[in-house]
Every structure is written in structure tokens, then in C-alpha cells.
Amino acid sequence: MTELAAPLSFTSTKMNLGRAGTVEWMERVILPCAPRLARLSFFVCLPYPLLSTARELLSGSGVGVGAQNTWTGGGNVTGEVSPCLLAELGCGHVMVGHAERRNLFGEDDSLVARKAAAASEAGLVPVVCVGEQQRVSTSAAARHTARQARAALENFAEDAPVLVLYEPGWAIGAERGASPEHAAEVLEELHRVETRARARFLYGGAVVAGTYTALRERGVWDGAALGRAVHDVGLLREVTAEMLAA
Ligand SMILES: O=C[C@H](O)COP(=O)(O)O
Known part of the structure; x- marks a missing residue:
């Protein structure tokens, strides 16, 4: 069984906060929790225009910065942002294939x-998001999710790090x-199709205190993605304490 010293975690603010809101949230919630977040290798995925501001604010805190999306390289693609630029701006991670992007x-x-390949070549760790959009049977979800992961990582460098996020839409x-139980069966299938030594598997979707422990009891989960759990400092402390104790 693969064991990690501590689980991994991250969040994405999507489009829910503007600049002032992001700064306020970081000062009120993220920075006070930074020591424990750093133990979870925590990073925040932000809209492109906020990456530099976040880098400055979080500098020295141990909390990393990531992007919510990228493109397949550089060049003449109006309106997109290349993985090389993200790396230059100090991002360590970038999400690809989030359910909302697949859907919308x-x-x-x-x-x-x-x-994912372009992000990795630029030195970023891609967070490859997979998962069924609608509720289906567990076996159908496992097949669908594993198929997505296999396709997303088919030509991915064998020795490059990657986070696979199972997040049912x-x-x-x-x-x-x-x-x-549902997540464990999906995870088992993901482990079957994705065997790279540096692949890590996270769960996301309505994560609360207790979610991670329950998952860990049924499989080798390397971490969890947090959504609403990062809105409030008390809630974040609760969820992260539980993750660190799992
Ligand atoms: O994209 C997914 C969200 O981060 C999950 O958010 P949630 O934990 O509030 O359901």
C-alpha cells in the first residue's frame, strides 16, 4: 500500500471572489491557517488576474498558488493563457478538465x-479532474472515470507528477x-488504469470534516479538494485537523 506522510489538499475559488474579496478571504481564512495548510501542501487555484497578487500575499506562508485552467501550449490563441506563463507567474499546479469546463x-x-501534457512540460503539476456528471451506478461511474483518466494520461510522461481528482459533477x-463505498470502487478502478509512481489521487465534492477519514478507511486516497470548507476559518480548521489526523 502506498502511504504518504500527509495528505494533499487544495481549493479553487472559481469566479466567486473578486480581487478585494480574494485578499479579504486570504487574510481572514487562509493566512491564519497557513501553518497547517502547509503541512497539507495546500494550494489555491485562482482566476488568472489574481495570481500575482496571491503570490505576493502568500509569499513565505507555505501555501502555494495554482491556476484553474490553461491551454495546450503557447502561440496564436487569443484569450488563452499558456502553461509557461503560469509557471513564470509562480504557479505550481494547474487544474485541467474540471467538470464545469467539460460541461460548459x-x-x-x-x-x-x-x-495536462503541456502543463507538465512547463514544469507544472496538472490536476486532472475526472468523474461522472450525473448520478449513475457505482460500476458505471468507475468505468466512466477510469476511461477519462486513461485518456487524459495516455501520453503523459511516465515519471512526471500528476494529481488525479475524482470529483463527480x-x-x-x-x-x-x-x-x-462509491468513491472506493471508483478509486480502485483509477488505481488499476493509472499506475504511475508519481500519480496521487484526491476526492472532491461536498467535502466536510469526516469525509477524508471515511474515504481513507476504504482506500488509498492521497488527499481531498475543498470547496465550501474553505469559506470559514472554523470549518477549515476542522476539516484540515481531521485530514492531518487521518
Ligand atoms: O469544484 C468543486 C468544488 O471545489 C467542490 O465544492 P464543494 O466542496 O463545495 O462541493
């Missing part, structure tokens, strides 16, 4: 694969996330 912009596995913002 029709991003498919082939595009996600090209983005239906669990995002839902009252409850996937049951540990």
Missing part, C-alpha cells in the same frame, strides 16, 4: 490530455458527496 465548454478527454455544491 465541451472540453473533451483529448483536449484535457493535451493540456453531481457532488459539487451538493448537500452530500459520494459515499465512501
Whole structure:
């Protein structure tokens, strides 16, 4: 069994906070929790225009900065942001293939694969997001998710680090996330198709205190992505304490 010293965690603010809101949130929630967040190798994925501000604010805190999306390289693509620029701006990670991008912009596995490869070549760690959009049976979810991961990482460098985030679309913002049993079966399938030594597996979707422990009891999860759990300092302390103790 693969064991990690401490689980990994991150969050994405999506488009929910402007500049002032992001600064306020970081000062009120992230910086006070920074010592424990650093133990979780925590990073925040932000809209492009806020990356430099965040880098400055979080400098020396141990909390990293990541992007929510990227493109497949550089060149003449109006309106996109290359992974090389993200690396230059100090990002360590970039999300690719989030459920919302697949849903709203029709991003498919082939595009996600090209983005992941380009991100990795630029020195970023891609967070490859996979998961069923609608509620389906556990076996169907496992097959679907494993197929997405296989396609996204088919030509990915064998020795490069990658985070695979299982985040079922239906669990995002839902009252409850996937049951540990459901997630465990999906994870098992993900481990079967993705065997790179430096691949790490995270769960996301309605994560609360207790989620990570319940998942860990049923499989080798390397961490969890936090959404609503990062809105409030008390909640974040609770969830991260539980993760560090798991
Ligand atoms: O994109 C997914 C979110 O980060 C999950 O958010 P949530 O934990 O509030 O459901």
C-alpha cells in the first residue's frame, strides 16, 4: 500500500471572489491557517488576474498558488493563457478538465490530455479532474472515470507528477458527496488504469470534516479538494485537523 506522510489538499475559488474579496478571504481564512495548510501542501487555484497578487500575499506562508485552467501550449490563441506563463507567474499546479469546463465548454478527454501534457512540460503539476456528471451506478461511474483518466494520461510522461481528482459533477455544491463505498470502487478502478509512481489521487465534492477519514478507511486516497470548507476559518480548521489526523 502506498502511504504518504500527509495528505494533499487544495481549493479553487472559481469566479466567486473578486480581487478585494480574494485578499479579504486570504487574510481572514487562509493566512491564519497557513501553518497547517502547509503541512497539507495546500494550494489555491485562482482566476488568472489574481495570481500575482496571491503570490505576493502568500509569499513565505507555505501555501502555494495554482491556476484553474490553461491551454495546450503557447502561440496564436487569443484569450488563452499558456502553461509557461503560469509557471513564470509562480504557479505550481494547474487544474485541467474540471467538470464545469467539460460541461460548459465541451472540453473533451483529448483536449484535457493535451493540456495536462503541456502543463507538465512547463514544469507544472496538472490536476486532472475526472468523474461522472450525473448520478449513475457505482460500476458505471468507475468505468466512466477510469476511461477519462486513461485518456487524459495516455501520453503523459511516465515519471512526471500528476494529481488525479475524482470529483463527480453531481457532488459539487451538493448537500452530500459520494459515499465512501462509491468513491472506493471508483478509486480502485483509477488505481488499476493509472499506475504511475508519481500519480496521487484526491476526492472532491461536498467535502466536510469526516469525509477524508471515511474515504481513507476504504482506500488509498492521497488527499481531498475543498470547496465550501474553505469559506470559514472554523470549518477549515476542522476539516484540515481531521485530514492531518487521518
Ligand atoms: O469544484 C468543486 C468544488 O471545489 C467542490 O465544492 P464543494 O466542496 O463545495 O462541493
